[in-house]
Amino acid sequence: MEAKTDAQLLAGINSRNIIAFDALFHKYYKLLCGYAFLFLKDEENAKDIVQNLFIEIWEKRRFEYLEGNVKSYLYKSVHNRCLNYLRNNETKLRREVDYEEHIRETDYVADHELREQVYKRLETNLDRLPKQRREAISLVYLEDKKYQDVANAMGISINSLKTHLKIGLKNLRDKIKKRE
Incomplete structure (x- = not known):
């Protein structure tokens, strides 16, 4: 052709x-x-x-x-x-990229809001505990103090401190699960 x-x-x-x-x-x-x-x-x-x-x-x-x-x-x-x-x-x-950024921001806000709600419930329920249990939990878990130092500061034995922590944490868990 x-x-x-x-x-x-x-x-x-x-x-x-x-x-x-x-x-x-x-x-x-x-x-x-x-x-x-x-x-x-x-x-x-x-x-x-x-x-x-x-x-x-x-x-x-x-x-x-x-x-x-x-x-x-x-x-x-x-x-x-x-x-x-x-x-x-x-x-x-x-x-x-914009969508991924939006998702990350949304997740952060949602996580932050959820965390704030949990902290508020925890704080509210922590305030409802008896004074020694509240003090024991605050010093050990929130201020990261050693058991011996907390026991000495509270004027109790380590075993008594452990008992306060155990009962206090159990009460907090129960109240938070019930969303009181």
């Missing part, structure tokens, strides 16, 4: 000649893929863009009103599609 000019191929495509379309596709496909690759640095996406262009040309009859240089039209179309792809991809990445 003899090589046809772009104008002849265009005339054939306008008459819905699949052979003319196929010839145009084979003439420019590799060149256009290489051109798209320069923008995208991704061979598969470059091929997809060029293939989608040719599909659209055939299905939507993009050449019906084309006058002028077919090669320029194809290169300009690939150029624009690559820029659109890059812009859309950048927008998508930005949205994903």
Whole structure:
């Protein structure tokens, strides 16, 4: 088969000649893929863009009103599609980052609010304990003092301190579970 000019191929495509379309596709496909690759640095996406262009040309009859240089039209179309792809991809990445940031902030706020509620319930229920149990728990768990130091400060034995802690913690757990 003899090589046809772009104008002849265009005339054939306008008459819905699949052979003319196929010839145009084979003439420019590799060149256009290489051109798209320069923008995208991704061979598969470059091929997809060029293939989608040719599909659209055939299905939507993009050449019906084309006058002028077919090669320029194809290169300009690939150029624009690559820029659109890059812009859309950048927008998508930005949205994903924004979403992840939003989720982290939301989780932090929810965790912070939950923690505040637990601390308030703990504080309320701690205040309801008898004085020695409240003091024992505060010194050992909130102020991180050693058992011996707390026992000495309270004027009780270590075993008595352990008893106050055990009963006090059990009371706190029960009250917090009941959400009093």
